Amino acid sequence: MSRLRFINWPDFVKRVIMSSQKDLFQLPEDIHYLNCGYMSPLLKSAEEAGIQGMQRKRNPSGIFADDFFNEPETLRLLFSRLINCNPGQVAVIPSTSYAFQSAVNNLPVNKGSHAITVSDEFPSDYYTIRRWCGENRKELKVIEGGKNQNGRAQSWNTRILEAISNETAAVIMSSIHWMDGTKFDLKAIGKRCREVNAVFIVDGTQSVGALPIDVKEYNIDVLACAAYKWLLGPYSIGLAYYSEFFNGGIPLEESWLNRANARNFPGLTAYTDDYQATGAARYNVGEYSNFILTPMLIKSLEQIINWKVEFIQDYCKQVSRPLIDFLQENDFKTEEENFRADHLFGFQLPAGLNAARLLEQLQKRKIFVSVRGDSIRVSPHLYNTDNDIAMLMEALQGVAG
Numbered sequence: 491m492s493r494l495r496f497i498n499w500p501d502f503v504k505r506v507i508m509s510s511q512k513d514l515f516q517l518p519e520d521i522h523y524l525n526c527g528y529m530s531p532l533l534k535s536a537e538e539a540g541i542q543g544m545q546r547k548r549n550p551s552g553i554f555a556d557d558f559f560n561e562p563e564t565l566r567l568l569f570s571r572l573i574n575c576n577p578g579q580v581a582v583i584p585s586t587s588y589a590f591q592s593a594v595n596n597l598p599v600n601k602g603s604h605a606i607t608v609s610d611e612f613p614s615d616y617y618t619i620r621r622w623c624g625e626n627r628k629e630l631k632v633i634e635g636g637k638n639q640n641g642r643a644q645s646w647n648t649r650i651l652e653a654i655s656n657e658t659a660a661v662i663m664s665s666i667h668w669m670d671g672t673k674f675d676l677k678a679i680g681k682r683c684r685e686v687n688a689v690f691i692v693d694g695t696q697s698v699g700a701l702p703i704d705v706k707e708y709n710i711d712v713l714a715c716a717a718y719k720w721l722l723g724p725y726s727i728g729l730a731y732y733s734e735f736f737n738g739g740i741p742l743e744e745s746w747l748n749r750a751n752a753r754n755f756p757g758l759t760a761y762t763d764d765y766q767a768t769g770a771a772r773y774n775v776g777e778y779s780n781f782i783l784t785p786m787l788i789k790s791l792e793q794i795i796n797w798k799v800e801f802i803q804d805y806c807k808q809v810s811r812p813l814i815d816f817l818q819e820n821d822f823k824t825e826e827e828n829f830r831a832d833h834l835f836g837f838q839l840p841a842g843l844n845a846a847r848l849l850e851q852l853q854k855r856k857i858f859v860s861v862r863g864d865s866i867r868v869s870p871h872l873y874n875t876d877n878d879i880a881m882l883m884e885a886l887q888g889v890a891g
Contacts, residue, residue: 511872514793522878525858527668527696527834527869530722533793536786540724543782555755558747558779565784568791569729572799573694573713574704578768581730582778586693587614588742589714589730590662592773593691594622596739602659602688604629608650610863612668615693619662628659635672643829647675651682658688665697669862670836671869673829680709689735695719695728699794700802700833700871705731712736720833720871722794723787727780730773737769745776797872806870807832813868813879820890836865843890851885 515531517523523531532540546552562582570577583589605619609632623630633653635646654661661683666673676692683690691712697703698713699720705713714730717723732739746752748771750764765772778784794802810832817824823838824830839845848866852859859882860867868882 510875511797512875515873517873521856521858522874522881523858524868524870524874524878524882525860526700526871527719527867528858528860529718529725530720530871531873532724532786533722533790535793536722536724536789539785539789540782543785546781553781555753557781559753561781561784561788562774562778564788565729565791568788568795569715569731571795572698572703572791573731574706575731576769579731579733579770581732581770581773582775582784583714583728583730583773584726584775585614585728586612586695586714586716586730587618588775589712589728589773590615590618590691590693592730592739592742593689593712593714593732593736594618594660594662595742596736597622597660597689599626602628603657604631605659606631606633606650606653606661606663608632608646608663608667608674609634610667610669611662612664612693612695615662615664619660619691635667640826643672643825646672647678647829650674650679654679654682654686654688656686658683658686660689660691662691662693664693664695665703666701666831666834668693668696670825670865670867671696671831671834672825673831676703676708676710683711684709696834697831700799700806701831702799702803705733717787717790721787722790724783727783727787730770732770732773734769736773739772741765741772743776745774745778747776747778748772748774802872803832805872809874809876809879810835810868810870812876813883816883816886820886822886833871834867834869836862836867838864839866840890848885848889851889852882855881855885857882857885 514533516534517531565582566577566580569580605623605628607616607619620630631653633650636642663674665676680690689711690709692710694703694713694715696719698715711733715721716728718725746758748765750762750766751757751760817837821840
């Protein structure tokens with residue numbers, strides 16, 4: 491399908507004529523990759539930036555002191571535009587688990603008797619808060635989601651809000667449920683956390699880059715994102731927002747790059763107790779000046795900003811609409827529309843349908859989705875077309891029929 495590069499077009503025109511962007515990626519024509527929630531393909535531009543980064547290392551005489559700082563600053567600025575924050579409150583991280591450990595290490599231990607998460611939360615998030623609770627004699631309250639029935643998501647959100655009290659030290663959860671795309675009311679949850687002075691920690695890995703998120707509007711204190719999914723970046727790099735609450739905290743490691751005198755290479759042994767002036771810089775991972783991964787992620791973020799996140803979400807809704815209709819008409823269980831993300835959603839098979847046979851058919855047809863819990867998880871992006879969805883529906887029809 492044709493491609494449109496979005497430069498100097500009004501937003502309403504973009505919304506109307508947005509089409510598949512598959513030619514900006516290297517995906518083979520014979521596969522149907524509906525699995526961005528597992529791992530995104532790389533943009534051609536990001537791949538080229540990575541190659542140039544490797545070539546740059548051939549001759550390090552071209553890498554100067556300022557290069558250790560300038561590209562990461564660009565990265566922080568781009569990410570801040572996606573989530574509406576001060577770029578000084580953004581840190582470069584290797585993983586969400588790293589970011590969350592920095593966060594919980596700086597939680598006040600004399601506040602509240604418990605922390606809150608949701609059932610089947612992503613393991614790194616769950617293990618991090620469970621360990622903190624154990625070490626600080628706090629109860630970990632896990633708010634169950636229940637079975638996939640009418641009103642499930644709304645009831646789940648209500649139970650989360652009701653569980654947050656003056657005894658809540660922190661709430662840690664994903665922005666949408668990573669298994670099936672169930673939406674959480676982050677604005678209401680963040681507002682409630684602010685009312686009781688609880689720290690709100692969010693894993694944005696399965697949303698940021700495809701679903702609009704505003705850390706100020708939602709009163710989020712920490713938002714961490716791995717880059718290799720919806721940020722379309724490489725593995726082993728990510729970005730995290732820390733609110734001003736964490737500006738005086740203690741980082742996981744004492745990298746020289748995070749100190750106030752880091753740009754003064756001849757004077758690095760004039761040791762200082764001060765970190766970089768910007769708030770979250772102390773939480774940057776050591777060696778965050780990655781001359782291969784950083785330029786790759788810059789290219790990806792630039793492209794996402796050019797597309798606009800809301801249009802990515804709109805396109806995913808548009809391209810997956812026939813599949814949603816098919817699922818609902820054929821007794822596949824899905825979350826109701828108001829609580830279902832359009833870029834990542836799960837469905838459950840009707841009683842009696844052979845799951846093993848379905849997976850065999852998907853593999854045979856080169857259709858890539860994920861199985862998470864008892865859900866088949868579908869996660870389209872701009873590189874997907876109507877044909878990808880049609881092929882998945884054909885496979886489902888063949889098994890169901």
